[in-house]
Amino acid sequence: MLRTELETLMTAEGLRLLDSLPPYTTGTNIVRSVADLRKTGHSAALVGAVMTQARLRAKAGAKFGEFAGRMLFTDAGLEQATRLNVAALHAGRFRAAGLHRVADLGCGIGADALALAALDIDVTAVERDEVTAAIAAYNLAPFPSASVEQGDAEAFDVSRVDAVYLDPARRTAGHNNTSRLTDPNDFSPSLDFAFALAERMPVGVKLGPGLDRALLPAEAEAQWVSVDGSVVETGLWFGALARPGIRRSALVITANSHDELTAGADSDDVEPGPLGEYLYEPDGSVIRARLIGDLARSLDARMVSSQIAYLTADEHRATAFATAFRVREVLPYTTAALKRELRARKIGALEIKKRGVDVDPALLRPKLALSGPESATLFITRIDGKHVAILADRV
Structure with missing residues (x-):
């Protein structure tokens, strides 16, 4: 935002006009709103300034809730x-x-x-x-x-x-x-x-x-x-x-x-162990705080593999610090095999997650030619040093 734009906006006319605007929407409604404001005699500079703020206020709702409707913003701010x-x-x-x-x-x-x-x-x-x-x-x-x-x-x-x-x-x-x-x-x-x-x-x-x-x-x-x-x-x-x-x-x-x-400090990881009935994906804050070990102990869980932030357990325990999945099965890890196995299970909606492997889910997905009414989550990771594909369902 330039100083001149701010000066145009921060006038009684500008602020009244901004507060009078209907909820911001994209597409052709923007063009129509701009045209309507120009027809009522408002300058192009003022219309541009208030429409920018209307857009930012709409975007700011995710951070500021109802307070966004009385605030001003810059994109960077x-x-x-x-x-x-x-x-x-x-x-x-x-x-x-x-x-x-x-x-x-x-x-x-x-x-x-x-x-x-x-x-x-x-x-x-x-x-x-x-x-x-x-x-x-x-x-x-x-x-x-x-x-x-x-x-x-x-x-x-x-x-x-x-x-x-x-x-x-x-x-x-x-x-x-x-x-x-x-x-x-x-x-x-x-x-x-x-x-x-x-x-x-x-x-x-x-x-x-x-x-x-x-x-x-x-x-x-x-x-x-x-x-x-x-x-x-x-x-x-x-x-x-x-x-x-x-x-x-x-x-x-x-x-x-x-x-x-x-x-009081980073927690020590727990030892890896066999894949159990449940798989946990720790929240990113837990991973960055290096508290995976403490979380694992609270869940009576073990690491899926050393240095990889997935946990596994034989029983489910609810936690705010991880998302739980029930393991269906371990599938062969090749594109052709995954395509075949997912098609056999009629999985058309697939959430793909990965850790510890060089895989781009966005590139993998079209190769799987997903089709069918079923949904699932696929984890691609390493166990015992080998790439594996774990099919699971959110709990």
């Missing part, structure tokens, strides 16, 4: 913004630790600052980019305990606050068509700055779920968060924000529950 239910958990840590003045350094569009302010925590949100800072100010306007400052996060005087939260920018500069940064040295604020700050005061840092574990400070509590089956972040917590005795955590969030597996 929405991409990195914390989901509101996760941001609420972040804010809860600060409140539980008795921290009342918090700086959100690199606040983006203000998602985490919003959650902090909603708990009546005094939050100063700092954002370097002028347009993004203005959007954050708009989003935080309903909260008297929140303020936004445009500036360099690393230049902020932290003596003004009790604690700091950082969500370093992990994409190239800009508001649209940005790309992901892979080198932590390129993050803004930098990890060195964040970790140095953590030596002085309570600090929380949000990072991507694929963070190199070699970068994890020994003194931090590292929490991997999964929402509806997707790992969305790695949270690092220092000082009073880190819970005593916990250094590894897998938090699994669904629409109906929050479940957490915690430990």
Whole structure:
């Protein structure tokens, strides 16, 4: 988003027009909506700005629910913004630790600052980019305990606050068509700055779920968060924000529950054993937290194969930390054999999963010529060093 676009949008006319729009839909309805708005005398620039925001608000519903309908966004800001239910958990840590003045350094569009302010925590949100800072100010306007400052996060005087939260920018500069940064040295604020700050005061840092574990400070509590089956972040917590005795955590969030597996360190894997009646696929947060061994022991399960994150057991135990499948049978692992066996079982809908093998399910699927009314899940993996195909059903 350009500054001129924001200035066009942030007028009484622009905001009224945005709020008056019907729910955003794609396709020909977009063309019709634009044409109707232009016919009523609105400028092309204003129509473009409000339609962009309407699109982003519709997309933001997945992260912000009903709150999205009164917020403003940029594409890049929405991409990195914390989901509101996760941001609420972040804010809860600060409140539980008795921290009342918090700086959100690199606040983006203000998602985490919003959650902090909603708990009546005094939050100063700092954002370097002028347009993004203005959007954050708009989003935080309903909260008297929140303020936004445009500036360099690393230049902020932290003596003004009790604690700091950082969500370093992990994409190239800009508001649209940005790309992901892979080198932590390129993050803004930098990890060195964040970790140095953590030596002085309570600090929380949000990072991507694929963070190199070699970068994890020994003194931090590292929490991997999964929402509806997707790992969305790695949270690092220092000082009073880190819970005593916990250094590894897998938090699994669904629409109906929050479940957490915690430990003081990475857990040791269990030994591999024979394939049982049930196969478990651990949640990604458990895998990244390296708590597969603890999960296996809670399920009385064993590894399917060493270094491969599938578990197997003879009895089923319900768990929030893994998806369970009942094993039907082990099939021959060649494309021709799989095609023949699946056709014989009339399987037309097949979910393909793989670990520890060089297989592309998207390329394999058309070769299987699936046909029939039945459905199943196919796991392609290794057992005893050999490739196998396990046919199973979700429990």
